[in-house]
Amino acid sequence: MSHPTTLENRPTLRLRERPLPLLATGLARVLERLPPRKLRVLLTKLSRGARPATVRQAEAARAEVLAVSVRCSGKGCLQRSLATALLCRIRGTWPTWCTGVRINPFSAHAWVQVNDTLIGESLPVGYYRPVITVPPATR
Helix, strand or coil: CCCCCCCCCCCCCCHHHCHHHHHHHHHHHHHCCCCHHHHHHHHHHHHCCCEECCHHHHHHHHHHHHHHCHHHHCCCHHHHHHHHHHHHHHCCEECEEEEEEECCCCEEEEEEEECCEECCCCCCCCCCEEEEEECCCCC
16 A cells, blocks of 8 residues: 655654654554554544644654654555554644545555645545545544
């Protein structure tokens, strides 16, 4: 479930800024092995009680994930999107987490978005048809 074929530019983080992104990236690595239904249920539960993330918050979380993970900077879109959502959640917010497909040619992808803004993606809205989405929980 990957789209980028080259590594993205990786920002750098100071040593004291790395623990939370590393935690989110490690948790995402475990969660990406769950079946889709269980993953959706778990993420829905995790989103409860969180404020909707802003574009700036989601972009910052994604940049931090890229800074600590070579895998997330390349083809690891599922881990990258999960880690971004988890890092937002650790900080009390939640973006919309999505997975989707494109039919012709077939490809699958995972990403986060805030409203209609895809975070860190060069693709237009609607390029992939969402299959699973976990938006911020309504209160």
